[in-house]
Amino acid sequence: MAEPTPTETEFLVIGECVADIVRVPGRPDQPHPGGSPANVAYGLARLGRSVTLLTQLGADPYGELIRRHLAAGGVVVRTDGRAVATPTAVVTLDAEGRAAYAFAVEWSLGPVAVPAARHVHLGSLASVQAPGAAVARQLLRTARAAGATVSYDPNVRPALFGEHAAGVAAVEECVALSHLVKASDEDLAWLYPGVPVRESAARWLALGPAAVVVTLGGAGAFALSADGEVRVAAPPTAVVDTVGAGDSFMSAVLASLDPARPGPAELAAALRTAAAAAAVTVSRAGANPPTAAELAAAVALPTGHEVR
Incomplete structure (x- = not known):
């Protein structure tokens, strides 16, 4: 069952959270809260705005790290209630400091009730990665029809955007739904x-x-x-x-x-x-x-x- 939602928020941000894990040989992993939409929500909250983040988080240590981080900043976190693993991006540094990246990011957002919002923002993988992207884009349509303003930031990650033409088409669909794009x-x-x-x-x-x-x-x-x-x-x-x-x-x-x-x-x-x-x-x-x-x-x- 999805988590209960409030009736209203100033900003609703839709998109992924990611645990960025810095891995150096011989040292413990260092996880950091990340994910572009989560960062946008956190930034808005730091500026004193009322923000709800609709995302997916696992009941795992990385998920708890991100939940605590967002809550400390004043972000209300909502999920679709699905059992998922918290997305991760492992950054491995060699002895010379060269980085190699390994992503474990999935976006399977299901239909979910969301609070009414003055403004809705969608970002990054949540706008293009199936199957959750279709749900996210429908939320934009619904919000705009209800009178909310809409913004979008593709925050392109080539390794995760899939086939180029399909990625461009998904991005342009989101652009057409938005009042402001960045x-x-x-x-x-x-x-x-x-x-x-x-x-x-x-x-x-x-x-x-x-x-x-x-x-x-x-x-x-x-x-x-x-x-x-x-x-x-x-x-x-x-x-x-x-x-x-x-x-x-x-x-x-x-x-x-x-x-x-x-x-x-x-x-x-x-x-x-x-x-x-x-x-x-x-x-x-x-x-x-x-x-x-x-x-x-x-x-x-x-x-x-x-x-x-």
Whole structure:
């Protein structure tokens, strides 16, 4: 039986949790909570928003680790009640620090009652991996029909996206269901090889979203809408690692923008805020997004000052 759900939440995030397990020969495994949708939910909660995450988690140590992490951040976790193993991504480092990856990720979300939400976000493998992706996409349709705004981030993982054409078709279906979509330049390069990034973003805009946001790593980000293009630079920061940066960016955009009617000024402000959130995240280890106070301080820094 599925877990009971509340009647309402500000944000409903749909997607996978993953235990990222760092494995070094001769040392104990080091598991860390992860998964792009889970990171987005956690980032929104850290910014003071009411968030429910619909996901799948096992009754195992990795599942408990992730549940505790999300609960500590203020995320309400809901599952479909199915018995599953918690997804894992094992990162094995050799003596020279070279990494090899092994994924054990399945997404079999079944039909489930969800709370009413002002906004619904779908991300990553949950949007493309059968059989659960069909359920997730139907939840988007239902939410949009009920008046919720919808956002999407494919967060492409080529090893897990399956056959390329089918993956592109699933992604484009989600784009067409969304008011706001976000992708990295690397996502678009995999989805549309050899096509300029802006051209791919324009292709998505033509499918129906009000805005398409593209992150460019250290080169900043841009957004396309019916009103044209907005670009922002990445704030200067000392990079520790880039884990979770795109998810922090997504959380900050959602927390600071009405996805249904984003004007140029609103888009520019949201992108600057999101770029500051990503800069805070890359300045420290792991998927550690800023709190509302940390983000406000980062946004208030004069141009050219390093985010810490």
